[in-house]
Amino acid sequence: xxxxxxxxxxxxxxxxxxxxxxxxxxxxxxxxxxxxxxTGFLRILFLGKSTARTTVRKLKLVLCLSLVSAALSVGLCxxxxxxxxxxxxxxxxxxxxxTLARGATLFQNVRIFDGKSxxxxxxxxxxxxxxxxxxxxxxxxxxxxxxxVHIIAANGRVLMPGLIDAHWHAFMAAxxxxxxxxxxxxxxxxxxxxxxxxTLMRGFTTVRDLGGPVFGLKRPIDEGIxxxxxxxxxxxxxxxxxxHGDFRFLFEVPRTLGGxxxxxxxxxxxxxxxxxxxxxxxxxxxxxxxxxxxxLMAGGGVASPHNPIESTQFTEAEIRAAVEAADNWGTYVxxxxxTPRAIRQAVAAGVKCxxxxxxxxxxxxxxxxxxxxxxxxxPLLDDEDVPALxxxxxxxxxxxxxxxxxxxxxxxxxxxxxxxxxxxxFDARIASRQGAILAKMVRWYTPAxxxxxxxxxxxxxxxLSGFIDPYPGKLGVVExxxxxxxxxVDGNPLENIKLIxxxxxxxxxxxxxxxxxxxxxPK
Numbered sequence: 001x002x003x004x005x006x007x008x009x010x011x012x013x014x015x016x017x018x019x020x021x022x023x024x025x026x027x028x029x030x031x032x033x034x035x036x037x038x039t040g041f042l043r044i045l046f047l048g049k050s051t052a053r054t055t056v057r058k059l060k061l062v063l064c065l066s067l068v069s070a071a072l073s074v075g076l077c078x079x080x081x082x083x084x085x086x087x088x089x090x091x092x093x094x095x096x097x098x099t100l101a102r103g104a105t106l107f108q109n110v111r112i113f114d115g116k117s118x119x120x121x122x123x124x125x126x127x128x129x130x131x132x133x134x135x136x137x138x139x140x141x142x143x144x145x146x147x148x149v150h151i152i153a154a155n156g157r158v159l160m161p162g163l164i165d166a167h168w169h170a171f172m173a174a175x176x177x178x179x180x181x182x183x184x185x186x187x188x189x190x191x192x193x194x195x196x197x198x199t200l201m202r203g204f205t206t207v208r209d210l211g212g213p214v215f216g217l218k219r220p221i222d223e224g225i226x227x228x229x230x231x232x233x234x235x236x237x238x239x240x241x242x243x244h245g246d247f248r249f250l251f252e253v254p255r256t257l258g259g260x261x262x263x264x265x266x267x268x269x270x271x272x273x274x275x276x277x278x279x280x281x282x283x284x285x286x287x288x289x290x291x292x293x294x295x296l297m298a299g300g301g302v303a304s305p306h307n308p309i310e311s312t313q314f315t316e317a318e319i320r321a322a323v324e325a326a327d328n329w330g331t332y333v334x335x336x337x338x339t340p341r342a343i344r345q346a347v348a349a350g351v352k353c354x355x356x357x358x359x360x361x362x363x364x365x366x367x368x369x370x371x372x373x374x375x376x377x378x379p380l381l382d383d384e385d386v387p388a389l390x391x392x393x394x395x396x397x398x399x400x401x402x403x404x405x406x407x408x409x410x411x412x413x414x415x416x417x418x419x420x421x422x423x424x425x426f427d428a429r430i431a432s433r434q435g436a437i438l439a440k441m442v443r444w445y446t447p448a449x450x451x452x453x454x455x456x457x458x459x460x461x462x463x464l465s466g467f468i469d470p471y472p473g474k475l476g477v478v479e480x481x482x483x484x485x486x487x488x489v490d491g492n493p494l495e496n497i498k499l500i501x502x503x504x505x506x507x508x509x510x511x512x513x514x515x516x517x518x519x520x521x522p523k
Contacts, residue, residue, distance in 0.1 A: 103148030104129045105516065106141060107486075107509075110159035113494060115456035115477040118448040120494060126159060128484040131514035132473065136480055152509060152521055158492055160451070161476050162205025162485030162512060163500070164458035165434065166376050167355060167421025170196055170231060171212030171269070174428035181247075185213075185267060192217055195431065196228030202434050202503045205485040205512040206230040206475055208421070208462065210295045210334070210355065211237035211245070213268030218290070222470070227517060230471050230485075232462055234295040235286035236271040237336070238279060238322065243313040244301035244336055245270040276321035279314070283325040283333075292465040294326045296351075298335035299342030302389070302396045303425065309359075309396045312342045319349035330466030334376065338400065340364040347373060352464060353419075356380075358403035365410035374461055375411055376419040379440040380404050387427045408444040419461045420453040435500040447497040484514040488521065 105128040112121035127135040135141060143149050171188070172180060174195045180188060196217060199207065207229045214233045221228035239245025241255075247270060248255075248262040255262070255272065264270040271282040283294045296319060300309040307313070323333045327350070334353035335346045340361045343354055347367060353374040368375055382401040389397055411418045422437045424430050430437075441450035459476020463469060474482040488509035491499045499506040510518040 103150070104134075104143075105150045105152065105484075105511070105514070106143070107152050107154050107159055107488065109156055110154040110488070111156060111492075112136070112478050113158055113160040113448070113451065114479060115161045115459070116452060118446070118494075120158060120492065123156065126478070126486075128486070128511070128514050131484055133478065133480055133482050133484050133486075136478070150516070152488065152519070154488055154521070157508065158489040158494075159478060160487050160489060160493065161455040161459070161478055161482075162487055162510070163203050163435070163438065163454050164206040164208075164420075164462065164476055165199075165204050165422055165454070166208045166419040166458045166461055167210050167378060167423045168199075168204075168207035169212050169423070169425055170199070170207060170209050170214045170217055170228075172426060173424045174198075174431040175426065177426045180269075180426070181263070189213075189216060193220075193226055193228070195428075196221060196226065196231075198432070199434070200227055200229050200512065200517060201510065202432075203487050203500065203507045203510055204229050204434060205510070206232070206458075206462065206471075208232040208234075208293070208458075210234050210421075210423075211269065215268075215290050218470075224515075229512070230475075232292040232465060232470070233290060234293055234334075235289050235291040236265070236268050236282070237295040237297055238271045238273055238282045238286075239297040240313050240318070241272055241274050242306045244297040244299065244304045244307060246272060246304065246306060248272075273318070276315075276317050279318045280321040280325050283322040287325065287329050287331075287468075290470075291331075292468060292470060293331050293353075294322050294333045295355075296322055296333055296335045296346075298346045298351075299337040299339055300396075301336060301338075302393050302400060305390075305392065309399060310339055312339070312345060314345075316345050316349045319346055319351065323350035330468055332464050332466075334374075338403075343368075347371060353461070355421075356400070356423075358400045358407045360403070360407055360410060362410055362414075365407075365416060366414050369414040369416045372417065374419055374464070375416045376421050376461070377407055377411060378421050378423045379408075379437060379443065380423075381440065385424075385430050385433060385437060387425065387430060405444075412444065417457070417461075418453055419458050420450075433501070435503055439497045439501050442497055447494050450497060451493060484511055486511040 107126040109123050110126060112124055122138050124136055124138050125141045126133060127141050171192045175188060175191050209231050211234055214231055215235065217228065218231040218233055220226045221231065237245045247264050252262040265272065273279040273282045286294055296314065298313050298319060300307040300311040302309065326333050332352035334355055335351050336355045337343045337346055338356050338359040343357055343360060343364050344367065346354065353376055354368065355376045357375055357377065358380065380400055381404055382398065386397065420438060420441065422434055438450065438454050441453065455476040459474065462475050471483065475485065478486065487507050489499060490506045490508050493499045507518065508521045509516060
């Protein structure tokens, strides 16, 4: 295309160039914005100085400068392989060794951490048939010579339950936020699928997903088409306008009732609701799509730019509308909340689980214990596992980090039912440290207590989904009749919990639902 001397073109390294607009047709800011959101690059043709000034001025009104800069960087830079998913395995390595178990599997000579006890069992044998643990015995387990039994000679190694992450975001854990906001959704779902495989290979056989479009990810995993953990999905997290889940662009506000959905709502990440009726509708939509629990944003957050962390969000009546919808489906509501006021309002409305809560006070912690409310805590500290944050978010994060020690101490003191989760977002490196984040729990617990939160305790929380539980059966324990999600560990994690930080080296067998997905036991 020939250009007049006064015209300039901002070129992309991406080899696909959209056609130039027809002559004499001014650039439409909405078209530019949509291109940035749906194709990952912003290609602006400056048609003279006057048009350039007008276009830039309109863009400033529509998008904050940081968004324009980020969109340009996405468009002008070729994305690296998997946007960080190269962390899953080194280039050139063979695929994860996978054996599809048929018939039965017998673990011989194992010491068992059953998910509850503070000590290992005596040397034992464990027989898995189908997807359940059929028998555990200190005596040899015999079978017919022609039986189809896969034997794993463990030689005294530790057998333990598969790990459970009670606060995970399968769609968003390892993908940068700006990429999530700009890339084609089919590409993003492929990245999520790749990360789901990595999650399983870290020994996390179950995750409770607390926000994101993962219904389409869960199905092929359950059908055996792809590798990944069991997923308890929440679907879109529900937020009030200006709440922690309101990540709309400035040009998407104000919304019109019955009008078009925002980008994050279309993608199934968030759902905006501003009355009991709207909350009820959005909750029922998630249940229709297959949610096993409902997630509401009941207070301010770190990453959200439009609300202080001290804010209380929704009204009691709005939260109760979601609780009633969930209860009618046999399940429950969990809420994002940090402060005593936000937590107390949610408890009064009937929620059964609190996420985070690092700014809690002692009376509120005691309330959780008295009411039997679950507290899903994360070991959020100012350390290597903090992602890049804006100055505003960094300030809020420091408040949370400062409250983490107190929160765990109060949870232990009042014997609150405590779950373990990581809540990793937008960072593949931190997602790959899922086990290392669990290992931090020895700051407050013994290794056995820490592992119990991520196995038996979290398994009990998963069962709170009631009759819509997609995986009926007992999770998080090694006992007869339980679902066969098992790890064979080279070493004793009750003595050295840091073994779980390196699953490639120390998890020799990874079994989920009776199927062996990794077996590197020396022959």
